[in-house]
Amino acid sequence: MKRITWNTLDEPARRDALARPAQSRADELRRGVENIIAQVRTNGDAALRELSARYDHCALDAMEVTEAEFASAEANLAPELKTAIREAAGRIEAFHRACAPQPVSVNTATGVRVERVLRPIGRVGLYVPAGSAPLPSTAIMLGVPAHIAGCREIILCSPARADGTCDEAVLFAARSVGVHRVFKLGGAQAIAAMAYGTESVPRCDKLFGPGNAWVTEAKLQVSGDPEGAAIDMPAGPSEVLVIAEAQANPVFVAADLLSQAEHGPDSQVILVSPSASLLDRVSAEVARQCAELPRGAIAERALEQSRLIEVESLSQAVEVSNRYAPEHLILQVSAARDLLESIESAGSVFVGAWTPESVGDYCSGSNHVLPTYGYARSYSGVSVASYQKQITVQELDPNGLRAIGPCTATLASAEQLEAHRRAVTLRLAALGVRL
Numbered sequence: 001m002k003r004i005t006w007n008t009l010d011e012p013a014r015r016d017a018l019a020r021p022a023q024s025r026a027d028e029l030r031r032g033v034e035n036i037i038a039q040v041r042t043n044g045d046a047a048l049r050e051l052s053a054r055y056d057h058c059a060l061d062a063m064e065v066t067e068a069e070f071a072s073a074e075a076n077l078a079p080e081l082k083t084a085i086r087e088a089a090g091r092i093e094a095f096h097r098a099c100a101p102q103p104v105s106v107n108t109a110t111g112v113r114v115e116r117v118l119r120p121i122g123r124v125g126l127y128v129p130a131g132s133a134p135l136p137s138t139a140i141m142l143g144v145p146a147h148i149a150g151c152r153e154i155i156l157c158s159p160a161r162a163d164g165t166c167d168e169a170v171l172f173a174a175r176s177v178g179v180h181r182v183f184k185l186g187g188a189q190a191i192a193a194m195a196y197g198t199e200s201v202p203r204c205d206k207l208f209g210p211g212n213a214w215v216t217e218a219k220l221q222v223s224g225d226p227e228g229a230a231i232d233m234p235a236g237p238s239e240v241l242v243i244a245e246a247q248a249n250p251v252f253v254a255a256d257l258l259s260q261a262e263h264g265p266d267s268q269v270i271l272v273s274p275s276a277s278l279l280d281r282v283s284a285e286v287a288r289q290c291a292e293l294p295r296g297a298i299a300e301r302a303l304e305q306s307r308l309i310e311v312e313s314l315s316q317a318v319e320v321s322n323r324y325a326p327e328h329l330i331l332q333v334s335a336a337r338d339l340l341e342s343i344e345s346a347g348s349v350f351v352g353a354w355t356p357e358s359v360g361d362y363c364s365g366s367n368h369v370l371p372t373y374g375y376a377r378s379y380s381g382v383s384v385a386s387y388q389k390q391i392t393v394q395e396l397d398p399n400g401l402r403a404i405g406p407c408t409a410t411l412a413s414a415e416q417l418e419a420h421r422r423a424v425t426l427r428l429a430a431l432g433v434r435l
Helices: 011-017 027-043 045-055 067-076 079-099 136-149 168-176 187-196 213-223 250-261 276-290 296-303 314-324 336-340 357-362 398-414 418-430
Strands: 002-005 104-109 112-120 123-127 153-157 181-183 206-208 239-244 268-273 307-310 328-332 348-351 388-396
Touching (some): 027 213, 067 168, 123 187, 239 314, 250 328, 328 336, 328 357, 348 357, 388 398
Parallel strands (some): 153 181, 239 328
Antiparallel strands (some): 112 388
16 A cells, blocks of 8 residues: 655645546447447347357346246355345335435415425336355345335346356345346346346336446446436445544554455555554554455455555545545544534445444445445435435415416516516416516
């Protein structure tokens, strides 16, 4: 990890210090994804079978998971894992139900009622990666709020293994949280199938979930096509920023950094502290713990582009964090709540020494599908609202039109929209009101 003293840097150097690893949107990747999408749109299921054989090394007869496969997954899964999935889903549901948007009805003037009504997005597509490791937790995180929102049909795609089956834990999690149909498809071809539809895969209105560079590029391409599908948010590599004081436990801090570094070689982890001594101790502890990890080689590559940043104070650490806008922010300080009020941009915050980021990944109740790559400045994590449309409704009686009609007519006239003005004044005239 690169050591940096923040107050010795000029502005360009500070930008470089907080730069993310370059996201790959090279021309070759872009053209490759365009080609896959075009194949799926033209050849449908035949293209999906061909691409699955090429990239996932499996021969697919039926792409949709059958009831027998769901039953087999449940029977073969360890009881303790099934219990953990149900337990996590229960907490996530409790939190997301509490945060769900509510209908609103307000009288903004006598005889003028304005409402907000909620409608679920009709059909949604969830993507659950299964590259270096399957992610049943993502099936839970995406499925629970979709179910609460009341989406008519919840579709999930996850890559098949070489034997043509999906991971048992992913299947069990999907069925446990109300996913309706699961398809054994991965990569850009899965995104294309859900965005445009094929003979087997229904077209979805909005797509959710993380993935590799090919999946991310495919989501961006279909979201930019009027005939494609909306997406949850722009995505990038996983990341964490830790703010820690001198008294923080370096073992805990190092473990938190490595928990994100092991996601992939393009992940980024940053430690910001006013204590040079803590930075030294954490650096040594990261090296010690990394050597013990099964995915240590992956973590080491991520650490090459990670940072140890020394600042003047905890308040300056918060300034650095807000500037970076991390996906995950961990506050390893004794008075963490005092800092929380100053946090402006973060996907999810973990407060205090006893709150590892891992609990948010799995079962605290919050969602782990979060904005990365600085998008926390303007995006929020997945929630029930992500799966809903908020429609406004207004209803006036004659007294309501008398009350606000003149205001409407004046503003329409100022904007030189005569038809707008007359839509009001003709009605007012019918009520005996002359302007």
